[in-house]
Amino acid sequence: MTLAYLSIGSNIGDRLHHLVEAVRALHSHDGVEVLAVSSIYETAPVGYTDQADFLNVTIRVETVVGAQELLAICQQVEQVLGRERTIRWGPRTVDLDILLYGTDNIEAENLVVPHPRMHERAFVLIPLLEIAPLIAHPMAPGKLYSEEVAVQDSGVLLWKKVDGVEHFLRLKG
Numbered sequence: 161m162t163l164a165y166l167s168i169g170s171n172i173g174d175r176l177h178h179l180v181e182a183v184r185a186l187h188s189h190d191g192v193e194v195l196a197v198s199s200i201y202e203t204a205p206v207g208y209t210d211q212a213d214f215l216n217v218t219i220r221v222e223t224v225v226g227a228q229e230l231l232a233i234c235q236q237v238e239q240v241l242g243r244e245r246t247i248r249w250g251p252r253t254v255d256l257d258i259l260l261y262g263t264d265n266i267e268a269e270n271l272v273v274p275h276p277r278m279h280e281r282a283f284v285l286i287p288l289l290e291i292a293p294l295i296a297h298p299m300a301p302g303k304l305y306s307e308e309v310a311v312q313d314s315g316v317l318l319w320k321k322v323d324g325v326e327h328f329l330r331l332k333g
Contacts, residue, residue, distance in 0.1 A: 161222050162262040163195075164230060165292065167275070167284045168217050169255045171205065175215040176320075178241055178254040180331050183219060185237045187325070192233065196220040197328040198287035202319040206281065211251040215319055217328075218259070218287035227261040231271050234258065259284065263298040274298060279305065282313030 170178035234256035266273040
C-alpha cells in the first residue's frame, strides 16, 4: 500500500458537485481508498486568469495501484466529469493532479512527482497542510512544505469546513 496525495479543483458549473463526484469515483475504485479530505478552499485562477474562481481540495489516498495507473484513473474521472483540455490552465469541470506518491521521485513524459509546481501554489499547499501538517518534501528530507513561501498567500479562502471523508461525500452542490 502506498500513500498518495492528490489535488482536485473545479471552476465550471456546479463546482462542489464536481469535487464530490471526483472523490466519490476515486473512493469507489478498487485499489484506491480515500483516507482524508481537506476543507474546501476558493481561489482565483493561476496562469490563465480570465476565468471563474476555483474550489480546491486535497485528498490523501491509500492505494495498491502504481503511479501510472493512478494517473490513468484520475484522467478517467476527469473525462467522465466532462473535462475538456482546450486552454492550458484554463477553465475545467474538474482537474486531478497527483502531488505525491509515497516518497517516489517520478520523471516520466506524462507524470512528474512530486508535482513540479506544488511548492509555489498556495491553493495546493494550504489544503495539503490541513490534512498532513508535518509533511516533508520527499526529495529534500527534513524540509517541510509548511516552510514554503506560498503558504503565506492570503488569496486562499476557506469556502467550507469539512469534517472527514463521509461528511464530504454527503455535501450537495
